[in-house]
Amino acid sequence: MTPPDARPPLRLGCIADDFTGATDLANNLVRAGMRVVQTIGVPTGPVDDVDAVVVALKSRTIPAAQAVEQSLQALRWLQAQGCSQVYFKVCSTFDSTPQGNIGPVAEALLDALDAPFCCVTPAFPATGRTVYQGHLFVGEVLLSDSGMRQHPLTPMTDASLVRVLQAQCRRRVGLIGHATVRQGTGAIRDRMAQLQAQGVAFGIVDIVDDADLQVLGRALADAPLVVAGSGVAIGLPQNHGLAPGADAARLPAVQGPAAIVSGSCSVATNDQVQRFVRAGGAALAIDPLRIAAGDDVAAQALAWARARLGAQPVLVYSSASPEAVRGIQQSLGAATAGELVERTLAAVARGLVDLGVGRLIVAGGETSGAAVQALGVAQLRIGPQIDPGVPWCFAHAQACGRPVQLALKSGNFGGPDFFTRAFAVGA
Ligand code: ADP
Numbered sequence: 001m002t003p004p005d006a007r008p009p010l011r012l013g014c015i016a017d018d019f020t021g022a023t024d025l026a027n028n029l030v031r032a033g034m035r036v037v038q039t040i041g042v043p044t045g046p047v048d049d050v051d052a053v054v055v056a057l058k059s060r061t062i063p064a065a066q067a068v069e070q071s072l073q074a075l076r077w078l079q080a081q082g083c084s085q086v087y088f089k090v091c092s093t094f095d096s097t098p099q100g101n102i103g104p105v106a107e108a109l110l111d112a113l114d115a116p117f118c119c120v121t122p123a124f125p126a127t128g129r130t131v132y133q134g135h136l137f138v139g140e141v142l143l144s145d146s147g148m149r150q151h152p153l154t155p156m157t158d159a160s161l162v163r164v165l166q167a168q169c170r171r172r173v174g175l176i177g178h179a180t181v182r183q184g185t186g187a188i189r190d191r192m193a194q195l196q197a198q199g200v201a202f203g204i205v206d207i208v209d210d211a212d213l214q215v216l217g218r219a220l221a222d223a224p225l226v227v228a229g230s231g232v233a234i235g236l237p238q239n240h241g242l243a244p245g246a247d248a249a250r251l252p253a254v255q256g257p258a259a260i261v262s263g264s265c266s267v268a269t270n271d272q273v274q275r276f277v278r279a280g281g282a283a284l285a286i287d288p289l290r291i292a293a294g295d296d297v298a299a300q301a302l303a304w305a306r307a308r309l310g311a312q313p314v315l316v317y318s319s320a321s322p323e324a325v326r327g328i329q330q331s332l333g334a335a336t337a338g339e340l341v342e343r344t345l346a347a348v349a350r351g352l353v354d355l356g357v358g359r360l361i362v363a364g365g366e367t368s369g370a371a372v373q374a375l376g377v378a379q380l381r382i383g384p385q386i387d388p389g390v391p392w393c394f395a396h397a398q399a400c401g402r403p404v405q406l407a408l409k410s411g412n413f414g415g416p417d418f419f420t421r422a423f424a425v426g427a
Helices: 019-031 064-080 102-113 161-166 178-183 185-197 210-219 231-235 267-278 288-292 297-306 322-332 334-354 365-375 418-424
Strands: 012-016 036-040 052-056 086-089 118-121 129-132 135-138 172-176 200-205 225-228 258-262 282-285 314-317 359-363 379-387 390-397 402-409
Touching (some): 012 064, 019 365, 019 390, 064 086, 064 102, 118 161, 225 231, 288 334, 314 334, 359 365
Parallel strands (some): 012 086, 118 200, 258 314
């Protein structure tokens, strides 16, 4: 019998092949009623008592053997927490090449779990990703007719997920078509058993709307492994008697003023910066050329911020127009410019938390990675959503010895008034 003070086993263990994908999945699980922690890499210490943990790897485009090794390490950690179901989160556009990494990682997970079969679907209808007759659609067009055709690392030139996955693995791939999904949970389970009896290990599942995701979720109640985008997450918490509600998203309160650090030069972030400045917000632009010239730009920014921290958020940004960025890159080289700016903004993020900032937005995927590292954050408890894909998170900033709430926004996410509106969410 379980002693009364023993921690209940983890309900769902997730392995995500990149950081923003991990947040997307965690966000969906929270919205469907699970309490979730996202870890940066495989945890080395204990995590909070939650329903699901999402281990964020950076394994989407590394050599397949390394992706397998890292994923198995994550699996061993999740199994040690007692989780009975594993969710391998892949990109909603199934980003991969004939070498992997979806197929090799999925096969390794099946082997390690001693499982004969799993369902696979990157579908997430709310974001325009649907699967029909095994073909992935991005909005109204086939994956192979979308911008993904020209992706620099993982060009997707075939929309047939059965073919794409089959090229990456030894086991056979089959289809659970929409005619089956439409008949309900029992029909999906029958089809899973039928495919398994035929020696098929992976069933690509057709999904065209959220109702399909709920039906599939119920059919997966006892599945040891699911390979999916973030959409399938909305159908799984119901298997544990959990339903959408505000409780799962409640975060511990933090003290201190609000700040924003922005290193994204995306169209959306540039708009958000402009909107914040026009609304009269206190904002300081960082000049990469001054960093390259040897000025201690981070210290200058922190001195500027220290005098202004208070009731209203302050913004420190390097975000700039495409022409300005091109000019900087021509002077410094793109890689050097990026690295200098990332290092400076990470130091600013850390300095702001040292100055007492309690809630911090970081804009930019790479910028967020650098900031999280500088803050010494190993795990994030996922809280309320600000905008699709961007939740507030609670974390211990070990480098600063303090708790903090973070919103890590990848470049193109968030509405135009994100910087002014975000601090009202979950406050
Ligand atoms: P996004 O999520 O929009 O891609 P990232 O933070 O991932 O944002 O990437 C932006 C990159 O641009 C980072 O490497 C950052 O350091 C760099 N960068 C930011 N501002 C400038 C600038 N003014 N000039 C040149 N590079 C910049």
